[in-house]
Amino acid sequence: MRVIPTDLIIKNIKEMCIEANYMLSCDVKDGIITAASTETNTTGSKILEQLKKNMDIAESENIPVCQDTGMAVVFLKIGQDIHIEGCGIEDAVNEGIRQGYAEGYLRKSVVGDPLIRKNTNDNTPGIIHYEIVPGDKLGITVAPKGFGSENMSRVYMLKPSDGTEGVKKAVIETVKLAGPNACPPLVVGVGIGGTFEKCTLLAKKALIRDVNSHNSIGHISRLEDELLEEINSLGIGPAGLGGSITALGINIEVYPTHIAGLPVAINMCCHVNRHKTRVI
Numbered sequence: 600m601r602v603i604p605t606d607l608i609i610k611n612i613k614e615m616c617i618e619a620n621y622m623l624s625c626d627v628k629d630g631i632i633t634a635a636s637t638e639t640n641t642t643g644s645k646i647l648e649q650l651k652k653n654m655d656i657a658e659s660e661n662i663p664v665c666q667d668t669g670m671a672v673v674f675l676k677i678g679q680d681i682h683i684e685g686c687g688i689e690d691a692v693n694e695g696i697r698q699g700y701a702e703g704y705l706r707k708s709v710v711g712d713p714l715i716r717k718n719t720n721d722n723t724p725g726i727i728h729y730e731i732v733p734g735d736k737l738g739i740t741v742a743p744k745g746f747g748s749e750n751m752s753r754v755y756m757l758k759p760s761d762g763t764e765g766v767k768k769a770v771i772e773t774v775k776l777a778g779p780n781a782c783p784p785l786v787v788g789v790g791i792g793g794t795f796e797k798c799t800l801l802a803k804k805a806l807i808r809d810v811n812s813h814n815s816i817g818h819i820s821r822l823e824d825e826l827l828e829e830i831n832s833l834g835i836g837p838a839g840l841g842g843s844i845t846a847l848g849i850n851i852e853v854y855p856t857h858i859a860g861l862p863v864a865i866n867m868c869c870h871v872n873r874h875k876t877r878v879i
Contacts, residue, residue: 601735605685612695615741617703630847643842668705669743671725676738697721742874751777757861779839782869790864792854801852802866810848
């Protein structure tokens with residue numbers, strides 16, 4: 600039985616909160632660079648060049664790439680052959696978030712009660728998702744999520760008869776309704792199947808996949824390509840000011856569902872699609 604101290608978890612999450620907010624992942628950076636060179640709209644091209652400059656300044660000067668440094672979403676893949684020693688794992692995750700947002704001078708955006716709206720002043724608590732997996736490793740993914748795009752996300756409880764066309768209609772409708780409010784170019788995460796809550800988790804997980812990757816299931820991979828093409832034909836463009844690049848990518852995750860349902864969740868993310876992963 601391998602022992603992992605919670606001090607190590609705290610340290611890693613602290614560092615990952617800072618890194619995720621200062622440096623975009625390589626797939627997202629490459630996507631913005633490629634988009635800037637292929638965008639045919641003059642205004643859109645200028646905006647993408649500004650986004651390139653912004654991410655370069657953030658990384659070189661160690662400052663946040665966006666003023667909305669997000670609510671920290673943390674995915675834990677806990678090997679069943681490890682023992683976590685020290686404080687409670689949830690306490691450790693939140694302490695790592697607290698330290699990271701303090702030391703990184705990151706904006707504290709969390710309110711303790713959704714109606715009273717008093718800021719917790721340390722960006723905790725985070726959103727934590729647990730998964731028990733084989734092995735003796737602990738996988739950690741930190742994905743700070745800004746709410747300009749989060750607010751544009753939607754869940755549809757479709758009928759089975761709506762099928763693939765119903766899913767496509769839901770995704771396109773969500774992107775159209777978001778317009779400029781989700782800060783395009785977008786990364787779109789889609790979850791299909793499961794239950795009401797499962798499809799939303801699938802959509803969130805889809806956002807932390809490499810933006811250039813494809814689902815391993817053939818018809819789902821084709822659906823990703825079809826939807827990306829349709830989204831980029833809408834003309835919304837960078838910052839919603841017109842152009843051929845409305846989305847950098849669309850990732851779809853699926854799960855078995857009930858015979859009577861077809862749940863679909865669309866989790867929108869702006870071009871600042873932040874996520875860092877480490878394995879301890």
